[in-house]
Amino acid sequence: MPTPFNLELSRRELLVSSAATVALAGAAGGARAADRGEESLNRSTEVSFEVNGEAKRLDLDNRTTLLDALREHLHLTGTKKGCDHGQCGACTVLVDGRRINSCLTLAVMHEGDKITTIEGLGQPGSLHPMQAAFVKYDGFQCGYCTPGQICSSVAVLEEIRADIPSHVTQDLNTPAAITSAEIRERMSGNICRCGAYSNILDAITEVAGVPA
Amino acid sequence: MRAFSYERATSVEAAAKAAARNPEAKFIAGGTNILDLMKLEIEQPSHLIDVNGLGLDTIEKTSDGGLRIGAFVRNTDLAANETVRRDYALLSRALVAGASGQLRNKATTAGNLLQRTRCPYFYDPNQPCNKRQPGSGCSAIGGFTRQLGVVGVSDACIATHPSDMAVAMRALDAVVETTGATGEKRAIPIADLHRLPGDTPHIETVLERGELITGVVLPKPAGGKHIYRKVRDRASYAFALVSVGAVVHPDGTGSIAIGGIAPKPWRIEAAESELPKGARTASAILLADARPTEHNRFKVDLVERTLGAVLAEARG
Ligand SMILES: Cc1cc2nc3c(=O)[nH]c(=O)nc-3n(C[C@H](O)[C@H](O)[C@H](O)COP(=O)(O)OP(=O)(O)OC[C@H]3O[C@@H](n4cnc5c(N)ncnc54)[C@H](O)[C@@H]3O)c2cc1C
Numbered sequence: 001m002p003t004p005f006n007l008e009l010s011r012r013e014l015l016v017s018s019a020a021t022v023a024l025a026g027a028a029g030g031a032r033a034a035d036r037g038e039e040s041l042n043r044s045t046e047v048s049f050e051v052n053g054e055a056k057r058l059d060l061d062n063r064t065t066l067l068d069a070l071r072e073h074l075h076l077t078g079t080k081k082g083c084d085h086g087q088c089g090a091c092t093v094l095v096d097g098r099r100i101n102s103c104l105t106l107a108v109m110h111e112g113d114k115i116t117t118i119e120g121l122g123q124p125g126s127l128h129p130m131q132a133a134f135v136k137y138d139g140f141q142c143g144y145c146t147p148g149q150i151c152s153s154v155a156v157l158e159e160i161r162a163d164i165p166s167h168v169t170q171d172l173n174t175p176a177a178i179t180s181a182e183i184r185e186r187m188s189g190n191i192c193r194c195g196a197y198s199n200i201l202d203a204i205t206e207v208a209g210v211p212a
Numbered sequence: 213m214r215a216f217s218y219e220r221a222t223s224v225e226a227a228a229k230a231a232a233r234n235p236e237a238k239f240i241a242g243g244t245n246i247l248d249l250m251k252l253e254i255e256q257p258s259h260l261i262d263v264n265g266l267g268l269d270t271i272e273k274t275s276d277g278g279l280r281i282g283a284f285v286r287n288t289d290l291a292a293n294e295t296v297r298r299d300y301a302l303l304s305r306a307l308v309a310g311a312s313g314q315l316r317n318k319a320t321t322a323g324n325l326l327q328r329t330r331c332p333y334f335y336d337p338n339q340p341c342n343k344r345q346p347g348s349g350c351s352a353i354g355g356f357t358r359q360l361g362v363v364g365v366s367d368a369c370i371a372t373h374p375s376d377m378a379v380a381m382r383a384l385d386a387v388v389e390t391t392g393a394t395g396e397k398r399a400i401p402i403a404d405l406h407r408l409p410g411d412t413p414h415i416e417t418v419l420e421r422g423e424l425i426t427g428v429v430l431p432k433p434a435g436g437k438h439i440y441r442k443v444r445d446r447a448s449y450a451f452a453l454v455s456v457g458a459v460v461h462p463d464g465t466g467s468i469a470i471g472g473i474a475p476k477p478w479r480i481e482a483a484e485s486e487l488p489k490g491a492r493t494a495s496a497i498l499l500a501d502a503r504p505t506e507h508n509r510f511k512v513d514l515v516e517r518t519l520g521a522v523l524a525e526a527r528g
């Protein structure tokens with residue numbers, strides 16, 4: 001029966017050994033590329049983009065996702081890492097006004113882009129109407145998915161206004177209306193494990209200005 | 213994720229050349245499939261060529277009344293395009309039935325065609341998989357196969373192609389345009405783009421190393437009723453168990469492609485002349501060579517019933 005002390009040790013050992021594996025893999029990767037005489041061994045790239053209205057310039061390991069750049073390099077931890085595979089929507093941010101999963105895109109692919117995170121939508125004291133509505137309607141319980149839900153909601157209303165059809169749009173040749181069926185379908189890429197969906201729908205519906 | 217070098221391609225020719233030079237290079241478009249797989253080290257490119265700066269993001273009429281869709285038109289923009297909604301509604305319907313709003317904003321025409329299977333064993337690097345590691349065996353055969361293929365499959369692999377968009381494009385007789393490493397251009401009918409697995413399931417398409425998809429051309433509108441019906445485990449945001457993409461004409465004939473059952477959008481033209489006789493006759497032809505497993509035998513019935521529902525809707 002392992003004591004807590006042993007447990008601690010083995011966890012440390014594990015950390016040490018996995019760090020070593022990473023270092024080894026890195027070296028092997030470099031050698032592989034060098035063998036082929038590849039001209040550009042750039043493992044990092046400079047990128048400039050705007051986040052919440054501020055110009056940022058970063059030199060990032062190419063592997064850095066936009067999500068990790070926001071959280072780990074710019075310390076904007078409002079955007080959340082859920083599944084890290086594009087399935088849960090917690091990492092949703094707006095890029096040039098469109099919602100995307102920031103976990104499935106590389107930061108270095110965003111040269112010149114304008115990125116808006118939950119922090120850029122509004123701040124305490126000057127909340128975005130969607131943020132205020134989520135508070136008013138209790139559109140969350142644990143709150144982990146909420147930044148993604150709110151970014152997505154803001155974009156969903158824009159997408160309907162921009163005449164982008166959805167799976168539940170009855171007639172493709174008439175613009176979709178803002179209905180609860182449309183909102184539900186369009187929000188399906190944002191999972192809420194607490195199940196606050198009905199309150200989320202109420203919040204979005206109020207901001208959309210239509211009866212639920 | 214393995215480390216890789218990164219470049220932003222500045223021309224189609226340069227991108228194709230760069231990809232041909234290095235066998236471990238890959239293009240990245242929307243990134244929504246390749247990055248997912250790189251995180252799991254199922255894809256391990258040592259070099260990524262970002263093709264997003266190449267343009268190829270417009271939708272234009274062709275001289276003979278068809279439509280040319282740029283390789284990097286986002287799925288959202290393609291679904292929302294006025295001409296597509298009016299004349300190729302099947303394509304809009306298939307696109308909005310796939311993935312989520314966020315993913316469709318990134319996903320591109322080319323990337324969607326070339327997305328890889330969702331076979332759960334392909335996604336689990338601890339399990340043998342001939343597609344991921346040639347010669348290692350197929351864990352799906354004899355495993356849990358509810359989502360997997362029933363037709364066009366082989367003893368080496370029974371995976372399906374997961375794209376909804378490709379099913380619509382198959383029913384619409386799309387042609388995929390490419391540029392190769394030495395600048396040569398090809399026009400590949402979508403029927404020929406994806407290979408059946410045979411004993412080399414890791415070779416999924418007829419594209420050669422470095423060959424870049426530049427666009428997809430649709431022939432001039434065929435008229436008829438356009439229907440895409442997707443059957444899945446939940447009402448939204450799930451891959452198809454079975455889907456039917458159909459263009460049905462007033463005389464009851466039409467073109468039909470099926471998704472969720474095969475390594476490529478499944479279409480057998482001989483079934484289409486039998487459409488007026490009903491779903492049973494047509495699906496018997498479509499699935500004549502089916503070899504379902506115990507877990508996915510239900511797909512055989514589901515194809516017939518989904519097709520029946522589509523034909524009823526078309527009669528309206
Ligand atoms: C949670 C989730 C749910 C999903 N649900 C669905 C669904 O229900 N239905 C559905 O159809 N899809 C679904 N998808 C898949 C999604 O549609 C694909 O990930 C997307 O279409 C891929 O496009 P991309 O541009 O992001 O491709 P990328 O990831 O950039 O590229 C995919 C592949 O294509 C290659 N490539 C890209 N461009 C070119 C080119 N021009 N020439 C040659 N090769 C190229 C890349 O090298 C790579 O191998 C889902 C994905 C996720 C993550």
Ligand code: SF4
Nearest residue numbers: 331341342350369370
């Ligand atoms: S069905 Fe194909 S993809 Fe799935 S485990 Fe077998 S070989 Fe791999």
